[in-house]
Amino acid sequence: MINSTLCYIERPGAKGETEVLLLHRVKKKKDVNHDKWIGIGGKFEEGESPEDCLLREAKEETGLTLTSWRYRGIVTFITNELAETEFMHLFTADGFTGELAECDEGDLQWVPKKTMRGFPTWEGDRIFLDLLDAEAPFFSLKLRYEGDRLREAVLNGKPLSLTEG
Numbered sequence: 644m645i646n647s648t649l650c651y652i653e654r655p656g657a658k659g660e661t662e663v664l665l666l667h668r669v670k671k672k673k674d675v676n677h678d679k680w681i682g683i684g685g686k687f688e689e690g691e692s693p694e695d696c697l698l699r700e701a702k703e704e705t706g707l708t709l710t711s712w713r714y715r716g717i718v719t720f721i722t723n724e725l726a727e728t729e730f731m732h733l734f735t736a737d738g739f740t741g742e743l744a745e746c747d748e749g750d751l752q753w754v755p756k757k758t759m760r761g762f763p764t765w766e767g768d769r770i771f772l773d774l775l776d777a778e779a780p781f782f783s784l785k786l787r788y789e790g791d792r793l794r795e796a797v798l799n800g801k802p803l804s805l806t807e808g
Contacts, residue, residue: 645727648684648697650712650734651775652705653756661756664705668749680762683751684731693732701736705751706744712736716782718771723789735775766793770803 656662665680685700687693693714701709712734720729743751754762760769767786774782787795796803 645729646687646693646696646732647729648687648693648700648732648734649682649718650684650697650701650709650736651682651772652701652707652709652736652739654737654739654753656753656755662753663756663759664743664751665754665759665762666704666746666749666751667762670747670749679764680754680759681764681768683746684734693734696732697734701739704746704748705741707739707741709736709739711738714781715775716771716779716784718767719783719785720767721785721787733771733775765791767796770796770798774798 652664653661654664664683666683667678667680669678683701683704684697685704687696688699691699694712697712698709701707713736714732714734716733718731718733720731722729745751760772765786765788767784767788770786771782771784774784783799785795785797786793793805796805
């Protein structure tokens, strides 16, 4: 099993709009997330808790030290590309110190939260982003992909209806 973190960092932007830090994954070869816009995070190292991994990955990928975050849910990914099931621990953060640094995995960019859904991402990401926006209580979401297509989504043990198209 693989354990990883994913975090969406927010800050107040221009005109009072919330901005979200997204990572445009364009720098690594053979990246399953190539050309997608996602939050920041990565795989656990030995002995790390979800919070340990979150803080380390945030610092490594962004140069920022998180000072305020929330553990929001766990997403179970099942794909043909992964030999193992991945458990992604999902966080949001709204406090940090430091200056944004270069990331060796892609380009970091602050984008208005209301426009982030227009960026290329995974189908299933839209499900958990909706849950985050709705301030859903801690949740468990299972996503099963075949290639790039989402084939199954199960929220807290209950199948979700997937629309074709």
